[in-house]
Amino acid sequence: MTDINFSRGAAHPDSHGNAGTSPAPREMRWDIIELLFFAYRDFVGDADHELEAFGFGRAHHRVMHFVYRYPGLKVADLLDVLRITKQSLGRVLKQLLDEGYIIQKTGNNDRRQRLLYATPKGEALVAKLAGLQTDRITRALRDINPDGVAAIGQFLRAMIDRDDPDKVLEAIFGTGSKKPRE
Numbered sequence: 001m002t003d004i005n006f007s008r009g010a011a012h013p014d015s016h017g018n019a020g021t022s023p024a025p026r027e028m029r030w031d032i033i034e035l036l037f038f039a040y041r042d043f044v045g046d047a048d049h050e051l052e053a054f055g056f057g058r059a060h061h062r063v064m065h066f067v068y069r070y071p072g073l074k075v076a077d078l079l080d081v082l083r084i085t086k087q088s089l090g091r092v093l094k095q096l097l098d099e100g101y102i103i104q105k106t107g108n109n110d111r112r113q114r115l116l117y118a119t120p121k122g123e124a125l126v127a128k129l130a131g132l133q134t135d136r137i138t139r140a141l142r143d144i145n146p147d148g149v150a151a152i153g154q155f156l157r158a159m160i161d162r163d164d165p166d167k168v169l170e171a172i173f174g175t176g177s178k179k180p181r182e
Contacts, residue, residue: 046132054099054125059084059092061129067102068118068126069180074107075114101125 047061054060062082067073073081079089093116096102101122107113118126141149
């Protein structure tokens with residue numbers, strides 16, 4: 001097994017296996033890039049194992065999360081939040097509806113609107129998945145002081161592309177009228 005150097009600025013082989021000798025136009029943040037890859041892998045991996053038992057994947061998790069957190073979320077807004085195609089969402093949504101994890105209601109003012117709500121069965125699944133992820137976050141933050149935790153939150157918010165805000169991000173950042181449920 002090859003030793004991997006995760007330090008910032010380390011030479012990395014190109015696609016042909018040759019060590020990079022030409023300087024990059026800017027110093028790459030391989031350290032942070034790779035930490036984010038591994039943190040994401042493990043963060044979603046906890047939930048992935050649980051979801052497999054239901055025949056669900058990450059798309060199901062994402063849909064369930066936002067439907068639970070934002071009761072009455074419009075299908076159109078969910079498409080914007082997840083940035084996926086209507087076809088991709090349709091497959092996942094159908095399975096979650098058919099298996100009783102979410103319900104769909106018609107909008108009061110606009111009958112064309114489809115509003116999504118988690119059922120008690122869906123709420124239980126979201127609670128289980130969020131519990132696993134909360135445990136991981138709690139362990140990771142255990143030895144970090146409040147200023148460090150605030151800096152992490154500031155970093156993560158800065159990583160989100162805010163050029164095209166959607167309804168959920170507006171609520172998260174406090175500019176929207178719809179607030180997430182706790």
